[in-house]
Amino acid sequence: MSTTTPPRSPDGVDIEFLTERLWNAVLNGDEYSATELVTRAVEEGVDAESVLLDVIAVVQGRVGQEWAANRFTVAQEHAATAINERAVAALAAHPAARTTASRGRITVACVDGEWHALPARLLSEVLKLRGWRVDYLGAQVPTPHLISHLHTIPADAVALSSSIATRLPTAHAAITACQAIGVPVLVGGAAFGPDGRYARLLGADAWAPDARSAADRLARGPLPRPQFDHQQVDDLPHLADQEYTLVARSSGTLVRTVFTALEDAFPAMRAYDEMQRERTAEDLAHIVEFLATALYLGDETLFPDFLAWTAQILAARGVPAQSLPPALALLARELKDFPRAARILEHGTEALTKTDHTTAAGNPA
Structure with a gap:
């Protein structure tokens, strides 16, 4: 058992307690209790970003662990994920969690073939809370459609998410295509390795291990615009x-x-x-x-x-x-x-x- 102090919001609310309550709601398939829990938390002053990343994201991680241990069926895993998605949507729509856009514009998308969209959705909401204008494109975005979107609605950067390593060849194509039109790419998700080794290999402009780190990286300053003409074309000679x-x-x-x-x-x-x-x-x-x-x-x-x-x-x-x-x-x-x-x-x-x-x-x- 961990000996670290459970995280607490600025008003002293026990985040670990909130997490356990949300877990129970998810376990019971009770979406109404789940959405009420997260909206009431922000109404009572709990930091919305903490609710997203220290409560909902933690519960979703536990869902994955239960599936891996064969304590959740695929259907149960999908149902639990759907409830967490509804909780994110309810929080995002709540007036207490809204922030006026004061920064640039970020496009957030999942790599083509990537159906696990919740990590990207969490990043989108965190970026909105921090003042970014966000275009969230959701799961499984084909690269041509992503590029078409960027031609129509320019972005300061693209945040690409992928949790499954087999999507990395497709991710490479998406990274290269975005950079070819001058848009830098930040990538994240388990697919890129725990240390971001595959992000570097595939030429991403930045990598972050989680949504909070990604938002912090973008807050430090703009990603440099890629100089694609000078990029080595044969980047995977093997x-x-x-x-x-x-x-x-x-x-x-x-x-x-x-x-x-x-x-x-x-x-x-x-x-x-x-x-x-x-x-x-x-x-x-x-x-x-x-x-x-x-x-x-x-x-x-x-x-x-x-x-x-x-x-x-x-x-x-x-x-x-x-x-x-x-x-x-x-x-x-x-x-x-x-x-x-x-x-x-x-x-x-x-x-x-x-x-x-x-x-x-x-x-x-």
Whole structure:
């Protein structure tokens, strides 16, 4: 248990207590109590930004933890997220949380293919509270539509959000396209790594680990306008080997081939019901997608980390992870002529072995 003092608003209200009350409302599916709780808090003088980031965002993080531990179904996770989204909307619409725009204009959007929109929405509301005029475009914004918007409504910067690493190739395209028309890009979200390593790799103008840090960065001064004409075009030279392109384009074939061969390599699969077979196919698709992303980034740590996480998720659901090494071996056989892919798959298999040993010792990673 943490020994730190629970955060308190300026008027002495216990933020931890508010968080627990919101969690109970979310857990009970009670959107009315949730929205009433956050609006009453700001009416009573609790800082609106703190309600957004120290209460709602914390509860949403707990929702994700409950899903990962298999204590929430996907449907429950979606329902809980919807209630948190309503709580954000209720707070944003409340007169006590409104601020007159006194700064520039920021466009906030999720990368194409990114459906987890709440982090971007939280950033939007925090920026509004701090005096920015914000154009919030929501989830899954195709890059051409983002650029079209920027041509119509210019912005001082674009804030791009992504929580899933497999969206990084698309994020790279969006970053480059925005910079090509002279708009700097700040990125955030779990996809870019805990230290922002992928933000730097993909040439973003700034990175922030969370909404408060992003708002602080923008408050320190404008992001410099990108000098795209002088930017190195070949910023990912490892892509010249075409491994990423070939794996990405053949992903469907790879999944089908490995799935078919897996029945012989992992006989237990023959007893799977239809739902288990569908989930196995989905898992294989994710494996290939993460492999392709690792090839794109030229990063050999991303894929093993994903596999270790996947093994833990499977274990939480009572699903043996023993099918993963045979699947990786079959995938390696199909990609035997791809040196980088083979090396990444080897590292992934080693990571699974370490995870198995750690878990067997009663000390999950």
